[in-house]
Amino acid sequence: MILDRRTLLTTAALTASATLLPVGAGVPATHVPGLVAPGLPLRYGVLGDSITGRGSFASGETRPWAALLQARLAKTWQLTRVNGATSRDEQGVTCLGTVDSVPFGCDLVVVGLGSNDCLAQRNGRYVYTPRDTYAAARTLFAALAAANPDAVIVRLGVWGDRSVQWTAGGSVHPVSRVEYWDELIGECCEENGIVSVPCADLYSRSANRLPAGRPAFGGYTTDGYHPNDAGHEAIYRRVAHRLRLP
Template identity: 60%
Template sequence: MTVIPRRTLLAGAGIAAATAFIPRTQAAAASAPTLITVPPGQPLTYGVLGDSITGRGSFASDPSLTWTALLQARLAQTWTVTRVNGTTHTDAQDLTCLGTVDTVPSGCNLVVVGLGTNDCREMTGSSYTYSPTQTYNSAGTLFAEVAAANPAAVIVSLGVWGDTTVQWTMSGSTTPVSRVARWDALIGEQVAKNGGITVPAADLYGYSPNRLPAGVAAFGGYTTDGFHPNDAGHAALYARVASWLRLP
C-alpha cells in the first residue's frame, strides 16, 4: 500500500485551487472532515502572517472582529489555541509585501498568510512597482520558508483583495488581463508547490458592502477607506477560510 504524504495531498488541492478558484460551499464543508488533523480538545498552534488586512486586521471596528481573530475564536471551540504571529517590515512605499517578511511563524498546526495584495496594486509614479517575476520569486521564497518552518501544518494563503476588473497589459503582450487574477495565479502556484492552499478573496472585495462606506470609525484610530474590509468584509473572509478548512 502506497502512503501519500499529507503535504503532497494538500499540494494537489492547492494546485486545483490556484487554477480554478472555485469557492467551496458550506454543504461541501459539512460533508467532509476538517483539514486539521489535531484531535479535538488538544493544543493547536495557529500562525498568522500578513499585511494590514491579515497581520493587523486594520479597518475592523474592534480587534476581536478582524478575520484572523474570528477564525481563532472558531478554532478555540474545538482546540486549545495558541497564536503565533510572524513579523514584517515595509517597503519604500511603506507597504507590507511578500518580500518584506522578517520572521515566519514556526511549529504550527495551521498557518494563515495574507500577503500579495500590495504587490499587486502598489504604484511607483505611473507604473506598477512589482513585476510578475518579482512576485513569483518572492512568493516562492516565502512559502518555502513557511513550509520548512511548519512541516506538519495546513498552510492557507489568502488571495489578493482587489478589483478583478482592473486591466493590465503584460510585457510583450497586447491583450489586457486582470491584474488581480494574474497575481492570484502567480502566488497560488508557489503556494501549491509548497503544499498550501489558496483561498480566493477578490470576489468578496467585489461585493461593495464588505468595504463601504468609507469614513466609519475603526480600531487603532483608523476610519474605513473604501478599500480595506470593514466588519462585514472581515466576517466574510473568516467565513470563507473556515469553510475551506471545513472546520467543525
C-alpha cells in the same frame, strides 16, 4: 471531517517566529500534514499585511478575519497564537518580500500577503513586476513550509478589483492584474503544499468595504478598499468553510 493539506490541494485543483529560510524542496510526498485531533493543543500561526496581520480597518480588535478564525478554533482546541513579523517597503506597505520572520512549529498557518505586491504604485506605475513577485513568493512559501512541516497552511488571495486591466509582458491583450497575480502566487503555494483561498470576488461586493470614513480599529477609518466588518466576516467564513472546521 477536518481536511489535511493534500486533500485541500486536491479540492483546490478540482474547484478551480523563525528567520526566513532559503528556498528548499516542497512538502515531502510521504508526509501529509493535517490538523491535530479536537481538544489537543493547537498552534495557530498568522502572517500578513493590514488585512490579515493587523486587521486595521475592522471596527474592533475581535473583528478582523484572523481574529474571528482564532475564536472559532479556540472552541475546539487549546489554542496558542504565533505571529510572524513584517516590515514595510519604500511605499510603506507590507509585501511578500518584507517578512522578517515566519511563524514556526504550527499546526495551522494563515497567510495574507500579495495584495500590495499586485497593487502598489509609485508615480502612477506599478512597483512590482511578475518576476519580483514570483521570486519573493517562492522564497517565502518555501520558508513557511520548511518552518511548519506538520501544518496546514492557507494563503489568502489578492484582495482587489478584478476588473483592473493590465498588459502582461508586452502583450497587446490586457488581463486582470489581480487574477494574474493570484495565479502567479498560487503556483508558488502549490509547489510547497500551501492552499490558496481566493477572495477577490468578496472585494467585488461593495458592502464588504463601503462606505468609507467610518471609525475603525487601531485609529483608522474605513477607506473603501480594505474590508470592513462585513468583509472580514466574509473572509473568515470562506476560510473556515474551506477548512471544514467543526
